[in-house]
Amino acid sequence: MTGEPVLSVRDATRHYPSGDTVVKALDGVSLDVHAGELVAVIGPSGSGKSTLLLIAGLLEPPSSGEVRFRGARVSTPAVDLDRLRDFRRRNIGFVFQKANLIPFLTAGENVALAMEIDDVAPRAARRHAESLLTGLGLERRIGNLPARLSGGEQQRVAIARALANDPALLLADEPTAALDGRRGRQVIALFRSIADRRGAAVVVVTHDLRAADYFDRTIELIDGRIVDGRIGTTPASGEGGGRSLEPEMFRNETQHRRKSGATRSVQDRSWPGPVPCRSPDEDPIP
Amino acid sequence: MNLALADVRHGFLRFFLTMIGVGFLIMAATGMIGLYRGIVDDALLIVERIGADLWVVQGGRAGPFSESSAIASDVDRRCEGVPGVASVRRFVQISRQFSFEGRTLRAAVTGLDFPTDRGDWLTLTSGRRLVAGHFEAIADESVGLHLGARVRLARDDFTIVGTTRGMVDASGDGLLFVTVADASTIAQKRSGEEILLARAAAGRTAAAGPTGSSVQQDSKISAVLLTLAPGAEEARVRATVLAWGDVDVLSRSDQRTLLLDQRLWRLRLQILAFTGVLLVVMTIVISLIIYMLTMEKLHQIAMLKLIGARNSVIVAMILQQSFLIGAGALVLGFLMSHLVFPHFPRRVLIEPADFALLSTAVGVVCGFAGLLGISRALRVRAQEVLS
Numbered sequence A: 001m002t003g004e005p006v007l008s009v010r011d012a013t014r015h016y017p018s019g020d021t022v023v024k025a026l027d028g029v030s031l032d033v034h035a036g037e038l039v040a041v042i043g044p045s046g047s048g049k050s051t052l053l054l055i056a057g058l059l060e061p062p063s064s065g066e067v068r069f070r071g072a073r074v075s076t077p078a079v080d081l082d083r084l085r086d087f088r089r090r091n092i093g094f095v096f097q098k099a100n101l102i103p104f105l106t107a108g109e110n111v112a113l114a115m116e117i118d119d120v121a122p123r124a125a126r127r128h129a130e131s132l133l134t135g136l137g138l139e140r141r142i143g144n145l146p147a148r149l150s151g152g153e154q155q156r157v158a159i160a161r162a163l164a165n166d167p168a169l170l171l172a173d174e175p176t177a178a179l180d181g182r183r184g185r186q187v188i189a190l191f192r193s194i195a196d197r198r199g200a201a202v203v204v205v206t207h208d209l210r211a212a213d214y215f216d217r218t219i220e221l222i223d224g225r226i227v228d229g230r231i232g233t234t235p236a237s238g239e240g241g242g243r244s245l246e247p248e249m250f251r252n253e254t255q256h257r258r259k260s261g262a263t264r265s266v267q268d269r270s271w272p273g274p275v276p277c278r279s280p281d282e283d284p285i286p
Numbered sequence B: 001m002n003l004a005l006a007d008v009r010h011g012f013l014r015f016f017l018t019m020i021g022v023g024f025l026i027m028a029a030t031g032m033i034g035l036y037r038g039i040v041d042d043a044l045l046i047v048e049r050i051g052a053d054l055w056v057v058q059g060g061r062a063g064p065f066s067e068s069s070a071i072a073s074d075v076d077r078r079c080e081g082v083p084g085v086a087s088v089r090r091f092v093q094i095s096r097q098f099s100f101e102g103r104t105l106r107a108a109v110t111g112l113d114f115p116t117d118r119g120d121w122l123t124l125t126s127g128r129r130l131v132a133g134h135f136e137a138i139a140d141e142s143v144g145l146h147l148g149a150r151v152r153l154a155r156d157d158f159t160i161v162g163t164t165r166g167m168v169d170a171s172g173d174g175l176l177f178v179t180v181a182d183a184s185t186i187a188q189k190r191s192g193e194e195i196l197l198a199r200a201a202a203g204r205t206a207a208a209g210p211t212g213s214s215v216q217q218d219s220k221i222s223a224v225l226l227t228l229a230p231g232a233e234e235a236r237v238r239a240t241v242l243a244w245g246d247v248d249v250l251s252r253s254d255q256r257t258l259l260l261d262q263r264l265w266r267l268r269l270q271i272l273a274f275t276g277v278l279l280v281v282m283t284i285v286i287s288l289i290i291y292m293l294t295m296e297k298l299h300q301i302a303m304l305k306l307i308g309a310r311n312s313v314i315v316a317m318i319l320q321q322s323f324l325i326g327a328g329a330l331v332l333g334f335l336m337s338h339l340v341f342p343h344f345p346r347r348v349l350i351e352p353a354d355f356a357l358l359s360t361a362v363g364v365v366c367g368f369a370g371l372l373g374i375s376r377a378l379r380v381r382a383q384e385v386l387s
């Protein structure tokens, strides 16, 4: 893959004091993820997977090392993360084990909110949210409150929300843990298509190795260290012929969005279409 | 979309009940302030409406509304001779309890100096003013007498020929207007027992020596009301009357001061203190409610931070919710006040300016409560979503 990686974690450590000792949740991890890449992070419980994601997602500062975004250093041990909120909103999407939807907003509003807080006009945000949800097979759920949705549906709404601002980087922490195997696989398939169609760099922490075939590569963490990392390798998957162009368009669009004043339009952003299926027996969107 | 409104819509019943709860507090505060205003207004009512520039009262006393006042029966004629005096009216007011159709009623029997004063300064809700010198009365509706009713006072039957609304004395008893002559008769009329007691007392004092009773004790006229001729100098009239030595002169503003700062000051202070307590309670309750609402939403607030919402989004949500509750409670409190207080036995006067002030206070309280919630919300870290 040519060009700068979207995400580049350099030699990051994270120490937590625990009584008299120090827990090394992360112990010198480096990781590059390029646009269009889908990377799995696996490892036993307590190995530092979530910590890595928090540091990559600018939610925790590293104890040492740094995080670069398209080559620019954004997070260091001294960083004030609260000031990176705008950056996070525009560039990073998060998905967690729990959907964490706002309970008093409908599915559509939950997704639109992510855009409204980024100054998209309410009507445009609403329309884009609807098209995102429709693309995820939730067109009949747009007006429902989260409490009325199944776990899988909630998770898909959360994914739509994470995609709302067209982030260059999508981070998911065990997004399938609360879903059954089939739905879990569908969600991973969804991430695959997000990487392919949108050119997003996607990092997924997962236990679920049944969906391993979707990932471009897999990183294994043990005791805060990478044991099986192939940093910077080109994705093994041969998919996505036009992928190198997509991030470029995305970047230009991002640039344009930033300049176009307080209220931006989402007319130029649309869901690329139905999610492709890996095998005919698996329909990712029921 | 508006997060605060969406939350209110989602949990409408809960918000509505909260608003009703706070609304009741606002209603109580409105009632307290209104009661205060009502008492002041009632106390000043007769002083303001009767249209006297000066009150000539018993010497050394603070007028008929503060203590008992009795003046010599010739004071009115003396006053007529004072230059600059345009009109002279005698004033007498006595509280009486009497039975009517099996009920015991109370009224402040007030004398009108017929025929000079037929009650032209009264606003009648029905009937007419006094036309006969005797046995006619104008009753306030609050006394409980209807037009045409016949009521026995002293040994005479009075016919209610007119009614007024809201004319009460400082203790809230409705006014019953009769002629001064009739009022004096009613005042003089004592029960058989009173007469016996008086006789016994007279016997005792007679034995002890000469009676110390003065002319004034027999007189039932408590004051004389003067209006001044245009251009007349109040100070000169006052000096002339004071020179007699047996009376004092009070202006309208003296009466106001006496009533408010002396007769009613304890009550006023008490009501104001209660209003203060209520405002403190209201502050605490609203603050707690807003704080709890914020605490409940900490998870969502952390999520908002995680997806990159600016602090302004969070601040707006909390403040808007706080002010929504305040505004809803004000509307409900206002409505409930207007529904409930007219049925209270004493006047509760809801002045727009007072309610505006109360609204401002509620606004400040809501703002303060909001800030309390905001200070907590801004301390939440985005990663708390994950815990």
Ligand SMILES: Nc1ncnc2c1ncn2[C@@H]1O[C@H](COP(=O)(O)OP(=O)(O)O)[C@@H](O)[C@H]1O
Pocket: A016, A017, A018, A023, A024, A025, A043, A044, A045, A046, A047, A048, A049, A050, A051, A052
């Ligand atoms: N906030 C924290 N304070 C103290 N220790 C922590 C904290 N977060 C994580 N840890 C520790 O760091 C290690 C890695 O945790 P985590 O990244 O959550 O692992 P994983 O997600 O792989 O299960 C664990 O031993 C955990 O106890």
Ligand SMILES: [Mg+2]
Pocket: A049, A050, A051
């Ligand atoms: Mg974890």
